[in-house]
Amino acid sequence: MPKTLDLNKIKLLEKQPVIANNPKFESYVAVLKEAATLEIRMTLEEKKMLEQIFNVAVEEKSSEQAEPEEYLTVRDVAKLLGISPQMVRRHCANNNIVSWRTAGEKGEWRIDIDQYRSNPSYSKRLETVLDQVRNRKERKQNLISAVKELPQTNGYTEMLDDINARHKGNDTD
Incomplete structure (x- = not known):
């Protein structure tokens, strides 16, 4: 099973300029964030x-x-x-x-x-x-x-x- 997703690390990743300026990365981070949120539930x-x-x-x-x-x-x-x-x-x-x-x-x-x-x-x-x-x-x-x-x-x-x-x-x- 993949490692547990760390929502805090994903939020930090989301704030990186290279992510914020690239739509592909933004959508990838959004998927990671949603997966981490679902995993918590x-x-x-x-x-x-x-x-x-x-x-x-x-x-x-x-x-x-x-x-x-x-x-x-x-x-x-x-x-x-x-x-x-x-x-x-x-x-x-x-x-x-x-x-x-x-x-x-x-x-x-x-x-x-x-x-x-x-x-x-x-x-x-x-x-x-x-x-x-x-x-x-x-x-x-x-x-x-x-x-x-x-x-x-x-x-x-x-x-x-x-x-x-x-x-x-x-x-x-």
Whole structure:
């Protein structure tokens, strides 16, 4: 989730000459100010809900990056080989397993599935692991679909209306 917006810093930014003389910057600061104001009005539960939505969106965006269609995770290969996830990571790092990392040195390991498909001793266990992978992907897609549909649901609109009503109630105090 992005860092909390600091309304005071935004107000200081708004007074800078370079901002005040540039319509694009002015509109950007206005959006930041409105976002900070909305964030202040939100309850902790609403912030948690927004963070979950944000995390799903980030996960969806990262899953859109170009990767081979089928790969296994460290957890999948640990189940397949009957070893610990740490041992799988060690084998990946030592190039004993055909694998790559999603984000350079710090990313998660992705493990090429073909090296296990060609080995008959893994075929039965591989099908079990692949079923689990398919189920996990299906659940993830269902969650992403549910989050995408959230703005059309009554509860979502009511939540935003409640935030605005609480804010208007606070303004009159």
